[in-house]
Each structure stands twice: as structure tokens, then as C-alpha cells.
Amino acid sequence: ISPKPIGSAVRAQLLRAAFLVDVGRPYGTAFPIGPHTLATNFHVGKAFEELGPGQQMIVHSPGKDGKTYRVTAVRLHPGFDAFNAYLKQDVGRTQSAQIGVPGYDVATLTVDEELPSDTILKLADNAELQTLNPGVELATAGYPTEGVSGGNVQVLGPTPEYHTGTVTGLTDFFFLPADFAHSQLIHDSVPAAGGSSGSPIVDASGHVVALLSAGNSYLPPDSVRVPSAVLI
DSSP states (O other), X not given: OOOOOOOHHHHHHHHXXXXXXXXXXXXXXXXXXXXXXXXXXXXHHGGGGGOOTXXXXXXXXXXXXXXXXXXXXXXXXXXXXXXXXXXXXXXXXXXXXXTSOOSOOOEEEEESSXXXXXXXXXXXXXXXXXTOOTTOEEEEEEOOOTTOTTGGGGGGSOOOEEEEEEEEEEEOTTSOOOOGGGOOEEEEOOOOOTTOTTOEEEOTTOOEEEEOOXXXXXXXXXXXXXEOTTOO
């Protein structure tokens, strides 16, 4: 049976739901999951705590007539710091700690104004998540800006980039085979770069099955980070 393709209605809603996170410059991606709540990565939401006097975190809805919403509160997943602390203390996992895919890289952003109902994405339930296997088609929309032409003008009129790919593997946070409860790391072939962090990843139903948090890259000597051509 061929994997179900991504339909036009799912594409349209995904593009509506990709909000740009702005801290004085393009910083990441977030998407509505409730009337006043957006989901993103921990490492994106953490910037809220690091704002200086007079600075704000803003989320922009896409398009030339998009609205701006001021972030008034951020909730960071408590497992992020706990998991990284464990990795640093466990000598047997030192190599894993250097791979660069932290666990529980999740946060929510709160805004006071109500978000448009047609931008709110539903989260996949366990039954749907259990159908994920290599070859299942996925889609995402977000704001890859690192090393990308035009990235610096996104705050003037956010234009999300739409990409598709497939599930390529399912493992735990140590890149090892695991049962469903511990297969929290979804490997995929969706392109990503800095700024994509926090993008929703959906399946053909349009439900969010994953949160984009990292991609493989390498750092040449005295150079900038370069995404790996393997696209995982």
C-alpha cells in the first residue's frame, strides 16, 4: 500500500499555521495549538528568559497582511535540562551528548490576543503515532534562515517555506531501537536549517506528529555550520 499523500487542504492549513518567532531578528518557528498557545522548541522559547530591557519576543502570522502577537509567557519542558544533565554525568553516554539532538526540546508560548481558529493545528494521538513507519510522507512549514538568501527580511513579511519528506527511522534519544513508548526521536528527510526550529511536522491527516528540533550538519574549520546532504 502506497503511503497516503499530503493533500491541498493540509498544505494550506500548514502554511497558515507557520508563525515566525522574532526577538529583534528572525529566531525560529512556532505554530498555534490553542486559542492563546503556540508550540515551539525549548531552545527557541528559552530566548524569552534572555531578553534585555526593552526587548520583546514577537510571533508573526505569515503573509504581507500578517498580524503580530507579543509573547507574554513561556513554558519550558522540564525534561530538557534534566535530560542534558544526565547525559553530561553519564560517562557511557558522553558521545551521545555531543551528537546535538537534545531530548524534550519543547516549549509553549502564550499570547494575550486570540489566535485565528483556522491556524490551530491538532496533535496526533497515540493510535495515529503508532502508524508512523519509514516511508510515511510528512510535511512541514517554517522559516529556515541560516545561510538562506532573503532570511533577514522575513520579519517584514513572513513567507514560510513548505517542504515534504518521509519518515526514515524511529529510535529513542540515543539513536537506538526502542518500543513505541520510547521511540521519541522521529528521523525524517525534511530539509532544515537554523530558523526551522519549532516547525510543525504533520502527516497526511494534517495532525502534528513531530516538532522539528535539529538536523545533521557539519562545521568545517573556521567556517559556518553546513547542513548535511544526507537530510536526516
